[in-house]
Amino acid sequence: MAAARTVLFGVLAVLAAAPAAKAERLVTSLSNYRVLITSNFTGADLVLFGSVERDAATVARRGGYDVVVTVSGPSQGVVIRRKERVFGIWVNTESRIFIDAPSYLVMGSNRPLAEIADTAVRRQFATGLDQLVVSQLAGGSVSPVAQNDFFRGGLIRLKTREGLYSQDENAITFLTPNLFRAEIPIPANAPIGTYEIDAKLFADGVVIARDRSAFEIVKVGFEQFVAVVAHDHGALYGLATAGMALLIGFFASVVFRRD
Amino acid sequence: VVLVQIYLPIAELPVNVLLLLGMGIAVGFVSGMFGIGGGFLMTPLLIFIGIPPAVAVASVTTHIAASSFSGAINYWRRGALDPALATMLLAGGVLGTGAGVWLFSLLRSLGQLDITIGLSYVTLLGAVGVLMIGEGIRAMLRHRQGKTLAVRRGGSHTWVHGLPFKIRFKQSRIYVSAIPVWAIGFVIGFVGAVMGIGGGFLLVPMLIYVLRVPTNVVIGTSMVLTLVTMALATVMHATTNHLVDAVLALILMVGGVVGAQFGTRAAQRIRSEQLRLLLGLLVLAVGLRFAFELVVMPDELFSIRLLGGA
Numbered sequence: 001m002a003a004a005r006t007v008l009f010g011v012l013a014v015l016a017a018a019p020a021a022k023a024e025r026l027v028t029s030l031s032n033y034r035v036l037i038t039s040n041f042t043g044a045d046l047v048l049f050g051s052v053e054r055d056a057a058t059v060a061r062r063g064g065y066d067v068v069v070t071v072s073g074p075s076q077g078v079v080i081r082r083k084e085r086v087f088g089i090w091v092n093t094e095s096r097i098f099i100d101a102p103s104y105l106v107m108g109s110n111r112p113l114a115e116i117a118d119t120a121v122r123r124q125f126a127t128g129l130d131q132l133v134v135s136q137l138a139g140g141s142v143s144p145v146a147q148n149d150f151f152r153g154g155l156i157r158l159k160t161r162e163g164l165y166s167q168d169e170n171a172i173t174f175l176t177p178n179l180f181r182a183e184i185p186i187p188a189n190a191p192i193g194t195y196e197i198d199a200k201l202f203a204d205g206v207v208i209a210r211d212r213s214a215f216e217i218v219k220v221g222f223e224q225f226v227a228v229v230a231h232d233h234g235a236l237y238g239l240a241t242a243g244m245a246l247l248i249g250f251f252a253s254v255v256f257r258r259d
Numbered sequence: 260v261v262l263v264q265i266y267l268p269i270a271e272l273p274v275n276v277l278l279l280l281g282m283g284i285a286v287g288f289v290s291g292m293f294g295i296g297g298g299f300l301m302t303p304l305l306i307f308i309g310i311p312p313a314v315a316v317a318s319v320t321t322h323i324a325a326s327s328f329s330g331a332i333n334y335w336r337r338g339a340l341d342p343a344l345a346t347m348l349l350a351g352g353v354l355g356t357g358a359g360v361w362l363f364s365l366l367r368s369l370g371q372l373d374i375t376i377g378l379s380y381v382t383l384l385g386a387v388g389v390l391m392i393g394e395g396i397r398a399m400l401r402h403r404q405g406k407t408l409a410v411r412r413g414g415s416h417t418w419v420h421g422l423p424f425k426i427r428f429k430q431s432r433i434y435v436s437a438i439p440v441w442a443i444g445f446v447i448g449f450v451g452a453v454m455g456i457g458g459g460f461l462l463v464p465m466l467i468y469v470l471r472v473p474t475n476v477v478i479g480t481s482m483v484l485t486l487v488t489m490a491l492a493t494v495m496h497a498t499t500n501h502l503v504d505a506v507l508a509l510i511l512m513v514g515g516v517v518g519a520q521f522g523t524r525a526a527q528r529i530r531s532e533q534l535r536l537l538l539g540l541l542v543l544a545v546g547l548r549f550a551f552e553l554v555v556m557p558d559e560l561f562s563i564r565l566l567g568g569a
Contacts, residue, residue, distance in 0.1 A: 039506075041266045042273045077566035081370050084560075089378075089553040092370045097566065154561030161559070188266065188273045219268070226268040231501050238497025241505045242490040245321045245512060249328030249486075252516035256329075 024065075025053040026201045026211040035186055035217040037224075046184040050199055050211070054178065066109065066116040066202040067172050068127050069182045073104025073164070073217075074193035077137075080151045080158075096151040097137040103191045104164045105132065108171025108182045117205045125200060125207055129156055129167045163187040192217050269504035270314045276510060278308065283514020287326060290515070291522025292529075293538045294330070294478035296323035296457025296485050299384060299545060301511065302376075312373055314504055316363070316455030317496035321508035323457040324489040326515045327482045334479025341430035341476045345483035347437060351444025352488045358445075359452025360495040366453075367500070370564065379454050380549040387460060388543025395536025402532060419469055431472045431480075439469060448488045452495070457485035460542060 028050040035044050052065055077099045081092040109116060113128045122128050134145050134152060145152045159165035164187060172182045182199075194216050201209040219227055230237045264273045282304050290297035298319050305315035334340045366372040422436035443465050447458040462481040466472040472480065497503040526534060 037266060039266050040264060040273075042264050079370060079564050079566060081562050081564070082560050083557060083562070085556075089374075090557055090560075091374050092562065095370060099566075151561070154559075155563060158559065158561060158563045189271060191271070223266060223268045226505060230269055230497065230503065230505070234498040234501055235494065237505070238494035238503060241321050241497060241503055241508060242324060242493045244505065244509065245325035245490065245493065246328050248509075248512045248516060249325040249330075250332065252325075252329040252519070253332040256516075256520045 024058060024201060024203075024209050026067075026199055026209040027051045027053055028197070028199050028211045028213060030184075030197065030213065030215055033215045035215065037192065037217065037219040038221055039223055041188060041223075043188040043190075044186040046186060046215070048182040048184060048197065048199070050180050050182065052178040052180075052201060052209070061203040063204050064177065065174075066111065067174075067180055067182070068107065068109045068113065068116065068200045068202065069172065069184070070127070070198045070200070071104070071106045071108075071184050071195055072102040072198075073191060073195050074102075075100045076103045076191075077101075078155070080154050082151070082154065096145075098134045098145065098151075098155060099137050099142060101134050101155055101159075102132075102165075103193070104195065105129065105159070106165070106184060107167045108184065109169050110172040110174060110180065112169045113167075116202050117207075121205060121207070127200070129160075129165055132156060162189060164190065186217065190217055192219055265506065265510075267310075267504050267507050269318075269502065270310050270507060272309065274308065274310075274507075279507070279510040280514040282308075283322075283511040284518035284521075286511075287515035287518025288522040288525070289518075289541070290326055290459075291330075291519030291524075292526040293460070293522075293534060294482070294526075295459035295463070295538075296327055296489070297515070298323045298451070298456035298458075299380070299454075299460060299542065302455040303380070303545060303548065305507075310504075310507070312376060313363075313367060313500065314502050314507070316376070316453075317493075317500060317502035318504045318508045318511070319455045320452070320489045320492040320496060321503060321505070322511040322515055324486055324493060325508075325512040326519055327457060327459075327486040327489065329516055329519070331479060331482040331486050334482060337479075339476055340479025340483060341428055341472070342483075343426075344428045344431050344433075344440070344472065344476075345480050347426065347428075347440045348444035348447075348480070348484045349487050351441035351446075352448035352484050353491060355445035355448025355450075356452045356488045356491050356495065357448075359449040360492060360499060362449075363453050363496075364499055370562075373562075374553075376454055377549050377553050379450070381546050381553060383450070383454075383461065384542050384546030385550065387464070388539050388541075388546055390464070391535055391539025391542060393539075395532055395539050398532030399536065402530070431470075431476055433471055435470055443469065444484060447484060448491075451485075451488050452492045457489055459485050460538065 028048055031047040048069060078101050079095055079097055081095040083090045084093040107128060113122060123131050126133055135142050136145050156165060172180050174180045194214055197213045199211045200207050263276045265276050266273045286297040286301045289300060301322060302315050302319045306312050366375050419439050420435060422438045424437040425434055426437050427434045447462050451458040459481050463477055466477050466481060467474060493503055
């Protein structure tokens with residue numbers, strides 16, 4: 001709470017110092033720009049504060065403001081496979097390669113996306129999980145995946161089930177007409193890497209301002225040590241692990257010796 | 260309650276330490292009771308609680324290495340293992356493990372690893388389970404009728420005994436060709452690396468029924484083979500696939516060695532044919548569980564995997 005308050009004051013300070021402008025400007029600040037994965041990591045909740053900056057020359061918006069915050073994790077190449085029944089058992093048969101699927105994709109807004117903007121605008125700004133754009137690799141060439149593709153639907157469903165994709169239409173709360181807070185859930189299985197935040201300000205169904213920033217998720221301490229050694233020095237790691245197994249086995253036989 | 264959650268660095272998810280310890284103790288109990296590694300129980304359990312199958316298979320090899328080492332030391336002290344036979348089995352076992360890890364990597368890249376693990380479990384566990392139950396029931400009936408049966412049928416030679424390159428194993432008091440010994444070692448090493456099991460429940464009956472090894476040295480000798488193939492599989496899985504989770508393996512081991520002590524004690528109060536029947540039922544149950552999963556339509560037909568390893 002103390003951290004959140006500091007951020008809030010920070011945003012207000014930025015606001016106070018901002019130069020005069022005619023159109024709205026969007027200013028945001030995140031509660032934590034570096035999420036650390038330690039041995040007791042069970043996920044995290046980040047808070048993004050944002051302010052719509054206007055001045056006397058800015059036109060009045062009768063419909064008020066809407067905000068959509070999109071957070072996307074490092075993009076990954078993935079294989080999506082579909083099971084089919086072959087001789088009575090379920091076997092992976094068809095598969096597709098998506099080269100740029102976000103590992104994590106969370107969209108938050110202050111009300112249902114359909115009420116904020118029409119489909120054309122949402123498609124243009126890739127707003128909403130249903131507007132996710134991915135490319136597939138087939139026969140050596142890259143092409144965009146159609147929206148009604150079953151494999152694309154499978155990707156979204158699987159990622160949503162893992163808690164890595166989500167769309168929350170109550171994630172953003174306006175504290176005053178010009179000041180909002182957005183909640184960004186980071187599940188424990190979120191991969192490490194750089195996460196991009198794209199906050200869009202909507203008024204009357206169009207995007208009028210945008211603010212981008214980023215944060216990172218890193219493994220630290222013991223977790224990082226183990227992961228790095230396992231990956232960069234596989235043989236050494238294997239020998240050490242096997243050695244640990246022998247040591248534990250030996251201790252057990254000594255401790256529980258019955259004669 | 261939150262404090263007992265620990266983040267596994269390779270599996271990349273948090274798990275409950277007490278749950279893992281409990282699983283280690285339970286499987287350790289079973290393994291101590293029957294003198295097997297218990298991998299065929301541990302791997303499915305880990306998959307069930309959400310550990311990625313590939314990480315589960317690779318990490319369980321480490322866990323089995325620990326439990327079979329402590330077991331092997333105990334049998335060594337009592338002189339209940341045959342070092343010469345173990346060495347010959349190992350010659351095949353090392354090659355088999357290498358081939359198994361290679362196939363594991365290949366199947367994983369083709370997306371057919373899970374189905375292979377599933378099918379292997381159904382086939383192997385189903386067959387071995389049914390055989391063990393049949394044998395256990397026959398033995399119990401014989402016991403009820405007051406008959407005794409010599410486990411070692413000295414004169415009964417099969418085609419296995421006609422093979423060349425014969426070697427005499429003094430401790431086991433058998434004179435047998437090296438070919439079936441190598442072959443058995445190879446099969447166990449291979450199956451163990453692919454399925455994440457030590458193969459003790461396969462090896463023990465093979466040694467008894469194919470090679471006619473006396474029961475008093477069977478378990479100790481099988482543990483030596485399991486120990487070396489599993490330690491080797493750990494190193495190979497760590498080198499090629501980077502999937503061994505040392506933290507996961509450590510928690511399982513600690514639970515496992517404790518559970519094994521209670522299992523060994525419990526086993527002394529049960530007659531051996533009843534033990535075999537129980538193990539058969541357990542093996543069959545795990546096999547049926549896998550069969551069920553293969554046949555019943557999954558609630559999600561799609562699956563996802565990262566390109567280029569974990």
